[in-house]
Amino acid sequence: MRAIKDSVHDYIEADGVAAALLDTEPVQRLRHIKQLSTIRLVYPSANHTRFEHSLGVYHLADRALAHLDISGTRADTVRAAALLHDIGHGPYGHQTEGIIQRRLDRHHDDVAHLVSNGEPGAVLAAHGLDPDRVAALVAGHGKLGQLVAGELDVDRMDYLVRDAHHTGVPYGTIDHGRLLRALTFRDGDLVLAEGNVATAESVLVGRALMNATVYRHHVSRIAGAMLDRASARLLDTTDLDAETFARFTDADLLAVLRDCPATQDAARRIRNRDLYKRAVWTERDAVPDDVATADYRTVRDLESQVADAAGVPATAVVIDTPGAPSMPESSVRVTVNGDTRRLDEQSPLVDGMLASQRAQWRFGVYTPDDHVPAVAAAAERTLGLGPIDDPPA
Amino acid sequence: MRAIKDSVHDYIEADGVAAALLDTEPVQRLRHIKQLSTIRLVYPSANHTRFEHSLGVYHLADRALAHLDISGTRADTVRAAALLHDIGHGPYGHQTEGIIQRRLDRHHDDVAHLVSNGEPGAVLAAHGLDPDRVAALVAGHGKLGQLVAGELDVDRMDYLVRDAHHTGVPYGTIDHGRLLRALTFRDGDLVLAEGNVATAESVLVGRALMNATVYRHHVSRIAGAMLDRASARLLDTTDLDAETFARFTDADLLAVLRDCPATQDAARRIRNRDLYKRAVWTERDAVPDDVATADYRTVRDLESQVADAAGVPATAVVIDTPGAPSMPESSVRVTVNGDTRRLDEQSPLVDGMLASQRAQWRFGVYTPDDHVPAVAAAAERTLGLGPIDDPPA
C-alpha cells in the first residue's frame, strides 16, 4: 500500500493495479502537463499537473466505489480508468485539443491505443483487466462510465476543488463529500439521492463561476490561441509529425517552438508572458452570425484578411471566437419526491446559468501591443462588427 | 493598537473608537449570542458568535474605507457602525426577531436607543462621534450606509465566509478580497467596477446555496419555530417584560424557558436536540394561498384548529410558513461597458436564482414524534392541503 500525500485530499492510498499504473510512462508523463495550461499566466500559483489531478480522480472513484458497494474486477476497471483518464491529453491539455483533433481526428478521451499497448497494456494484462473496457469507461460509455466521464463524474469533482485550491479562487470548492455520499444508481442511471437539488446546483454554479473568472480568462484565451496558431505553423513548416506532437509535454512543445524560426517569437512571448493584447473584445450582439460561428478554416482566412487590411503580418492577428456555452451538469439527474428528474427540469437556475454564460461570451481579436489600433480598425471593417466598445486597458 | 487573532481574517487591528467600543457591555454581550442560533443543532461546529462576526465586519469596513480613501470622522463613524451593527439582536438572533418586532415594534437594526446611552454613548461622545449618524448607518441610510447595510455590505461578506468556515459547508466562501477591491462610488451609489459581473453573481449564488443547505435547514427551522412559540408563552404567562427579554443572551433565554412550567418541555427539547418532527413538509403548490401567506395571528389560530382536530395539546402543533424568497443582492449595481446596471438587469442568473429559491420553498407542520400521523392527517384536512408527499423519514 502506497500512501501519497496530496494537498487537496490528504492521503491517497494506492495498491494493486493503481499502484502499478502509477509507475508507467504515460502516467508519469502527466507530471509534465499542467492541469490549467496557460491559466498560470493569470493565476501564478496554478502550477498543478494532470498527474496529481489523476491521483485525485482515482481517489474519489475509489471512495465512490466503496459507497456504491462495487468491488472486484469491475471496481478495478473503474480505478484504472480514473487513473488513466487524462493520458490522451497533448501538451498544454485543452489548448492543443483542437489541433490534435484536426490533424489526427482523435479526442483526448480516446485512449484505446494507449492502454492496449506499452507499459499500461502490460500492467492491465498482469492484473487481468480488459483494456477495451478501461478505454470505454474513459470515453464515458456504459453504466460505470458515468462515474468516470459523465455529468456527475469524479473528474469534475476533483478538478473544481483542485483548481480552486491552486488558483486561490474559491468558487470551485464544492462539497465533494456530500456529492459522493449522494450518488446512487437508479434504473441504470447514476443519480443524486433525495434532498440534493442544491448539491447539484452547486456543481453547476461552481463550474460557471470558475468559467467566468478562471477557465475563460481572456489572458489565458490569448495565450491559448497564440499557442494554437504557433503549433499549426510548426507542423506546417517542419517535418514534425502530429503523433509525436501529441505526445509532447508542455516543456517539449515550448522548446520545439523556440527552436523553430517560424514560431520562436510566439514561444518567447508565452514563456515570458509578453502576450498579444486585445484589439477587439466584444459581446455576441456586435458580431455577425457567420463570423461568430465560423469554422476554424474560415477563422484563419479572416485572420489573413484582417492582417492584410491592417498592413501587418498574418501571424500578428489572432481571431478567437469561442463556441456556444455548454452546461453538461444541466442533465444531472436528481431525486425529488421519489422521482428522478433532470436538473434542468427541476431547477430554474439552469436556464439562468446558461443565459448568464451567453451574456459572458466574448469575441476577441488579438495582436501585438503596437498593432492594436490598426488591427482594431481593420477587424471592425473587415468582419463587419457592430459598434463596439474600446477594449479594456 | 490591539491585534486580535481571528480564525477567518487572521489578525484584526483595532484602536481608537473601535478598541474602546469593544469593551462596552452591549458589544461584549454579543459573545453570548451565537451567529447561527439553532443551526448548530444541524452543524455542530457552528458555534461562532456575533462578537467575532462584528469584529470581522469592522475589519472589512476598515479595509473598504482604505480602498475608498475615506478617513477622519466619516471613517470612524463607519467603523463604529460596523462594530455595533448587531447589538440590537435579541437572544438567538433572527429566531426572536419576529416576537421582538411584534411586542416592541422594533427591528434589530434600530439601535438608536442603544448607541445614544450607556457605555457606547459615552465612548462615542468621548471620540466626538454622533450617535445618530452611527445609528443611521446601521439602518443602512445614507451613502456610506450602503457599505454597512446594503446589497454590497461588509456584513454579508463576513457572514458568508465565516458561516462557511464554521459549518464546513463551502458555498459561502466568496472572494471578499476581490469584492472589496471592486467597490467604488458612482453618482453616490456604491457599485462594482468593470469586470465584476461574476463577482456579483458569486455573492448571490453563495447566499442562495447557503440558504438551501444551512440557513433554512428544516431542523433549524423546527427549533426556531419552537423557540418562537415558547417565547410567546413565556411572555404571556409570566411578568417578564419584552424589553428585558430582548436583551437576554442565548443562555439567559434558555434558562428562563427551563424555569417556566409552560415552556420547560420546549427548553429541554432545544437543549438536548429532541425536537418536534415534520408531520407535513410540502411544496408551494400544495398549500392554499391564504394558508401560505397567513399572518402570524392566523397561523397561531390554525395551529389551535389543527391541534383540536388531531386531539393533541395546542402546544404540540407548530405551523411554519416562510415568507417569499427575497434576494437583495439582485439590486447590486455593477459597471458593464462603462454603464452602471442593476445585477438583475444584466444577469439572467438572478431570475433563475429567484425561481430556484421559490422551488425550494417548503411549508411545514411540526409536532412531537408520536403525534406525527394524527397531526399530519388533521393538518391536511384542516388546512386544505393538496395531495402531499410523505415527509422525509
Added chain:
Amino acid sequence: MRAIKDSVHDYIEADGVAAALLDTEPVQRLRHIKQLSTIRLVYPSANHTRFEHSLGVYHLADRALAHLDISGTRADTVRAAALLHDIGHGPYGHQTEGIIQRRLDRHHDDVAHLVSNGEPGAVLAAHGLDPDRVAALVAGHGKLGQLVAGELDVDRMDYLVRDAHHTGVPYGTIDHGRLLRALTFRDGDLVLAEGNVATAESVLVGRALMNATVYRHHVSRIAGAMLDRASARLLDTTDLDAETFARFTDADLLAVLRDCPATQDAARRIRNRDLYKRAVWTERDAVPDDVATADYRTVRDLESQVADAAGVPATAVVIDTPGAPSMPESSVRVTVNGDTRRLDEQSPLVDGMLASQRAQWRFGVYTPDDHVPAVAAAAERTLGLGPIDDPPA
C-alpha cells in the same frame, strides 16, 4: 447511518451504538461546555464545544480501528469510550477540575457513574456493551485504553487540530492522517511504525507551542483563577451541592454566580471580559520554593495575607502558581531501526522542549486594575519574591 458535517474532519459517519449515544443527555450537554473555556476571552473565534470535539475523537478512533483491523464488540467499546470520554467534565472544563477534585475527589476521566446509569447505561446495555469496560478505556486502562487516553490518543489528535482551526493559531495543525497510519501494536503497546520520529516530535512541539500561545495564555489563566475562587465562594456561601455544580453547563455556572451576591462581581467581570490584571508576573527564579510549590490551601492563605498587607478585600487577590510542566508525549514509543524506543530516549528534542516549558513558567498575582500597585508591593514583601520586573502593560 448519520453523516454529520464537521468543519475539521468533513463528514463524520455514525450508526449503531455511536448514533444512539449521541442523543443521550450527557453527550448533548457537551454542546454547552466550550472546549477552550476562558480562552475565548483571548481568541474570540474559539467557541467550539466538547460536543463536536467528542464527535471528532469518535471519528479518529473509528479510523484508527479500521487501520488496526479491530472490529466487533471491542471496536464498539472503543467507539463508545471515544464519544463519552469528556462527559465527566464540569462547567468550563479544566477550569473547574481543581474544585471538583477537592470537593468530590473525582477526576473528569472517572465516568463509571455516568455510563452505568441513565441514558448512556441504557444505550450501552441495548448494544451489549459493558459500561465498566467503557469507563476503563476512558481512564486509559488496558491495551486499547492507550488509543482513547494515552500518549498517542485520538483525543490529542483531535483537540490540537480543532483548537488550531478555531483559534487561528496554526501550531496545533499536526498531520493526524500520518499519525493514524503509523499506529501499530507491538508487545501490547501502541507504537509508531518505522520512520516516524519526526511525526512523534511534531505532536510534542505542536502541543508545546499551543501551550505557550493558547492554552496557558495569561488572560485565560486570570479568568480561570477568578472562576475557581468564585466557585469556591459559591459552594461555601450557598447550599448548592458539589454534585449539582459538577453537572452544570458553562452558562448554568455563570448564571448562578451572577445571582449569588458573593460572586456577582466575578460573574460580571468574566461575562464582559473586565478581568483582574497582573500585579505580579515573574519567572521561577524570583519565587521562593515554598510559594512556587504551595498547595491550594496554602495559596488561599497567602492570598489573604497579601490582601491584608495591601489593604484590599480578600477577594481582590488571586495567586496563580502553575504546576511543573509535564509532557506526556515524551513517553510515546517509536520504532527506530526495528527497535521500540521511548521518544525521550531517541529524541534530544524532548529535553529541550521540557526545558523550554520550564523557561516559560510564570507566577502570577492578579487584582483589579486600581489595586495593582498596592497588591504588587504587598505581594513582593509578603511572599518574599526576588527582584521582579514590572508586569507587562
Added chain:
Amino acid sequence: MRAIKDSVHDYIEADGVAAALLDTEPVQRLRHIKQLSTIRLVYPSANHTRFEHSLGVYHLADRALAHLDISGTRADTVRAAALLHDIGHGPYGHQTEGIIQRRLDRHHDDVAHLVSNGEPGAVLAAHGLDPDRVAALVAGHGKLGQLVAGELDVDRMDYLVRDAHHTGVPYGTIDHGRLLRALTFRDGDLVLAEGNVATAESVLVGRALMNATVYRHHVSRIAGAMLDRASARLLDTTDLDAETFARFTDADLLAVLRDCPATQDAARRIRNRDLYKRAVWTERDAVPDDVATADYRTVRDLESQVADAAGVPATAVVIDTPGAPSMPESSVRVTVNGDTRRLDEQSPLVDGMLASQRAQWRFGVYTPDDHVPAVAAAAERTLGLGPIDDPPA
C-alpha cells in the same frame, strides 16, 4: 496597481518598480524553476515555482516595511530585492547549487551581474534605484538586508507556509502575521518584540520538521544527487558552458540531459521517477569521519572505488553525505524582560533541535535497483562503514 491572486496570501498588489520588474525576463524565468525541485517526486502536488514564491516574499516585505514605517527609496530598494532575491538560482534551484558553485564560484544570492544589466538593470535605473544596493540586500548585507536574507527574513516566512500549502504537510504553517507584527529594530538589529519567544521557536521547529519530512526526504535526495552527477557529466562531455547551464530552466536542463548520450538514462529516470534505490542508509555513528566529511572530489573518487569493487559502472554509484545540520534561526534575537537575547541563549529548545537534526542525519549510497546488494556490500567494505542496518524496503 496590479492585484495578483495568490493561493497563499490572497491578493498581492504591485505597482511602481515591483510591477515593472515582474515583467522582466529573469523574473519570468522563475515561472520555470520549481520551488521544491525534485521534492515533487515525493509530494506530487508540490509544483509551485520560484515565481509565485518571489511574489510572496515581495508581499511580506511590503507588509513588513509598512509595519516598520519605512518608505521612499529605501523601501523600494527592499521591494526590488525581495522580488529579485531568487533570480540567481540555476535550474532545479538548490539541486544545482553545488555544481554552479564549483564551476563558476558563484552562489545563488550573488545577483550583482544580473541586476546591473539587461531588463532589471533598465528598470532599476528608470526608478532611480541603485543595483548595487539591491544586490547587497539580496546577499543579506546591511541593516535592511536582515529583512531580505537573515534569520528573520521574509523569504523564510513565505517558503515555509507556501511549501506546507503545496505539499500538504502542515508543519511549515507558521504565524507570519504575528512574526511581521513582532519585528522591530533595536541598536540596528532586527529583533522580535517582547512576548515572542514561542513565536521564534515556532519558526525553528517549523523548519526542522519540514527538513525531516520534506526538504531532506530521501527520494528527493536521491534524485538531487543523480541530477548533480548527470550535470557534471554533461558539462564534462559536451561543450556546454557553465554560464549557459546556470541560466537554464528546469525543463531546459532535463531536455539537454535527455539529448546527451552520457546522461540520457539519468534524464529518463528523473522524468519518470524511476530512481536509484538506497544500497546504504545509515546513521552518523556507522560512518568513518573522513567519509562523512569528505569533500566533493573525494566523494566522487569513493564512488568510483565502490563501483569498481561492486563490478558496476561508475555512473551506477552515488554517494550522498549531507553537511552538518545548521540552524540559522538559532541566532534570531528576541526581547525578553526588556533585553535583547539570542534565541539559543534564551531557549533550551535550540540545542534540543540541533541534536535532533543530528540524530536524523543519514549517509546514503544509491544505485539502480538490481545492483543494490552488490553495491551495499562493496560500499560497506570500501568505505569502512560500521555495522549497518538493512536499508528500508
